[in-house]
Amino acid sequence: MAATPVWSVDPRTGKQREQVAVEATSGEVDEAVRAAHAARGALADRTARAAFLRAAADLLDEAAAHVIEAADAETALGPGRLTGELARTTGQLRAFADSVDEGSYLDIRIDRPDAGAVPPRPELRRYKVALGVVAVYAASNFPLAFSVPGGDTASALAAGCPVVVKAHPDHPATSELCASLLRRAAVAAGLPPEVVSVVHGFDAGLELIRHPLVSAAGFTGSIRGGRALFDAAAARPVPIPFHGELGSLNPVVVTPAAAAERAEEIAVGLAGSVTLGLGQFCVKPGLVLVPEGADGDRLTAALTKALGETEPGVLLDHRMRENFVSGVRERAALPGVDAPVTPGSGGEHTVGAGYLTVPAARLLEGGAYEVLLEECFGPVTVVVRYGDQSEAGSVLGLLPGNLSATLQLSAAEADGGPGPAAELIEQVTALAGRILVNGWPTGVAVAPAQHHGGPYPAATSHSTSVGGTAIERWLRPVVYQSVPDPLLPAELREANPLGLPRRVTPAAS
Amino acid sequence: MAATPVWSVDPRTGKQREQVAVEATSGEVDEAVRAAHAARGALADRTARAAFLRAAADLLDEAAAHVIEAADAETALGPGRLTGELARTTGQLRAFADSVDEGSYLDIRIDRPDAGAVPPRPELRRYKVALGVVAVYAASNFPLAFSVPGGDTASALAAGCPVVVKAHPDHPATSELCASLLRRAAVAAGLPPEVVSVVHGFDAGLELIRHPLVSAAGFTGSIRGGRALFDAAAARPVPIPFHGELGSLNPVVVTPAAAAERAEEIAVGLAGSVTLGLGQFCVKPGLVLVPEGADGDRLTAALTKALGETEPGVLLDHRMRENFVSGVRERAALPGVDAPVTPGSGGEHTVGAGYLTVPAARLLEGGAYEVLLEECFGPVTVVVRYGDQSEAGSVLGLLPGNLSATLQLSAAEADGGPGPAAELIEQVTALAGRILVNGWPTGVAVAPAQHHGGPYPAATSHSTSVGGTAIERWLRPVVYQSVPDPLLPAELREANPLGLPRRVTPAAS
Incomplete structure (x- = not known):
């Protein structure tokens, strides 16, 4: 059987560039x-x-x-x-x-022996x-x-x-x-x-x-x-x-007070985050809870403007482009779903950004609307218009696990003032691995405290x-029990020749 | 449908004591x-x-x-x-x-923001x-x-x-x-x-x-x-x-030098560990590598004596007793397997302790001998007689994952002198979650550095x-990105009101 060639393909043209390997x-x-x-x-x-x-x-x-x-x-x-x-x-x-x-990743822990304990405690030296x-x-x-x-x-x-x-x-x-x-x-x-x-x-x-x-x-x-x-x-x-x-939806919740205070600013930030890298980030905001009413309307109007001004772009491959176009079409066809800026209308090799809207009550019907709770890879987001805090909570209750969840709060809410912020923090902590306030989830900082993961399906x-x-x-951990010093891995020897961090019990006085 | 009763049963008689619940x-x-x-x-x-x-x-x-x-x-x-x-x-x-x-289990990590970094680094506060x-x-x-x-x-x-x-x-x-x-x-x-x-x-x-x-x-x-x-x-x-x-076999390796030095002492220790709790511990030594030759023979003779002197006892339930008796019978029936002290020969409700022996070469044949590599719950162990270090290594190479592995070494070997100790430590580290030298694996100390687990099937x-x-x-970890202090969980607030241990990057100077 001949080896199956592996081609490098130019997504801007759909044409094969060169054969670079075989399967x-x-x-x-x-x-x-x-x-x-x-x-x-x-x-x-x-x-x-x-x-x-x-x-x-x-x-x-x-x-x-x-x-x-x-x-x-x-x-x-x-x-x-x-x-x-x-x-x-x-x-x-x-x-x-x-x-x-x-070396702290080795998680070195040493328990001193205690012959007087009941039962006597042996020496234990553990690392990974x-x-x-x-x-x-x-x-x-x-x-x-x-x-x-x-x-x-x-x-x-x-x-x-x-x-x-x-x-x-x-x-x-x-x-x-x-x-x-x-x-x-x-x-x-x-x-x-x-x-x-x-x-x-x-x-x-x-x-x-x-x-x-x-x-x-x-x-x-x-x-x-x-x-x-x-x-x-x-x-x-x-x-x-x-x-x-x-996969992750990365919900965003905009409170009524935040919409009142910063509708346009939030819309511009959202449009930037949704279209960054042409929406091909795992932390792209895919579902945005926006309050009903005039402030929410200002937000969507600004979003329409911002997304309408973006240039079409080339997705990573043609299969993704097809999935994006058909995914948007399926969602937009649901009764009650509007597409103020229809995404997917780019040229032969490109796609344009856009967004869909749906009333929360529709989403809460379930059934065919469940597709709106699945990630749609590419430059699109779903704006869910909600009536009150309780309805927003019900929508959050539908969501699977997420990599991130973002709250857009007013200045007073962010400052711990009265409002739904504390309850929302608790609700989204149950749903996601990273919680943001008044930021956007795209651009995952590589840093010691970072966490990129979340309840399934965000992560397995x-x-x-x-x-x-x-x-x-x-x-994986391994513990050495009463193993003589010369036979221990260097990481665990008493003299600590590698100078590694370790937790010793009882701590030296 | 009537509820299925749950009975408490006396294993000493096999009789129902009382109904304590329903399924x-x-x-x-x-x-x-x-x-x-x-x-x-x-x-x-x-x-x-x-x-x-x-x-x-x-x-x-x-x-x-x-x-x-x-x-x-x-x-x-x-x-x-x-x-x-x-x-x-x-x-x-x-x-x-x-x-x-x-509180150190919360694994609190805090990264200070750095607006000057490229890209700018946000504030991250993470716990579990x-x-x-x-x-x-x-x-x-x-x-x-x-x-x-x-x-x-x-x-x-x-x-x-x-x-x-x-x-x-x-x-x-x-x-x-x-x-x-x-x-x-x-x-x-x-x-x-x-x-x-x-x-x-x-x-x-x-x-x-x-x-x-x-x-x-x-x-x-x-x-x-x-x-x-x-x-x-x-x-x-x-x-x-x-x-x-x-489940775990908990292999023990006795080096020739250790057998020469302490054959009888090792046998007595082994008998004690195998029969502790009537062999019903997950860390019971179930496979013991003993060198061929006179020193190994002294060890098995002493083991015969020690195990022969133990009293029969009652296993946890009658099904286990049947499994033990049939498990020993199946193993003892293999050609080349001897039973110097036949286990399982207690009274109607009891079992006696014992052990089997097999030449390493037989075990290395695989096939029907693979049953010897499965845990047999109860007071029995399998002594594998090996020729040289390489044969012992081959037997270790057959073993699945284990909770523990034990080396019996001579005083000079334990002191880092010449011999197989270093290689054995490396071999058993790949096989087990806890490594012991000149001790016995039963009696798992509950201590901060303890590890009870090991490669599958010891643990999943x-x-x-x-x-x-x-x-x-x-x-599971959750990280809060640029979340204002009043909205953070108390564990992560800047003032550290709960006095919890935390790792801060960069560390305060």
């Missing part, structure tokens, strides 16, 4: 995983690992022009956005290198070890930051886990280029190149999740694809953790995929 | 979960939660005589063991109360919130410490999660008694009693894991039962985390079910 056969997936597994010992060296991550960041920065050109040609995201994404990606690699050096080979499923919408050199890869490598990436078919050339840079960085740091590899192809992705030597997986993508892989991970003879980010686990604690997903 | 119908499970869910708001009060856990410990201590009598009548574990188990249980409840007060109702599946072999008032319940309540326990059918009266004490403790602390409830029945257990308002589950039991529930948890429309402890997740960090299983 991995079952045997090739097996080979990549075995090679990664064999390389895990080398990755156990924390110093080499940190050097590797920094070298990878440096090589990506040096090749920036080339990388951005490759990514733009395949994704149409534009050099501006991709320059920012590359900076985020290299910043992330360096931040994880710092985490490796600092790498799980093994991690499968990373790259996203379409971030060819760098959530793909081959992205956060899942960086955090897994930081944890000491070799990585096999299943490349996204929307940017195979970028994936190959980044993989070669990462492998060069590994060699520069004295590690075998097999600590990172890339495979292409849908079937290869399934083979990967089922491979007995794969110990965990990270995924960013659709609910359908993510759930299929989650199910495969759970059905294995030895199930493995599957950290998937699947309670771990975070962005920020300092993302590394925790690829580790 | 929960589907409607009753729904009612218990809804009542628990409705009570979750009250549990959000950390002060009340800590008081509740301490009150529960106090009430259990006050009712000690009654609790121990009930548990002994149903489990035959004996007052000595049960007194220790109760102390462990109340100690655990109080330790989690201390954790609630101390309770998941919601937790289903706890109680174990047969710990009617207290891994049942209604056990570690899963205590850690879930400490996290702020209401609990519905599926009682184990081996000790329904103890379960009812403990539940009533816990509910009294809740009321004493000003909480609704519905924060804990108990249901009985196999079908009720399945209803529970599938209930939409159940957010996570903890389980201690068999691979078969645990995997069925794990699969049900993963197959839900909204999958939930399932923290199961399923990488969290720990014993020790300070067990609380982490029932929480």
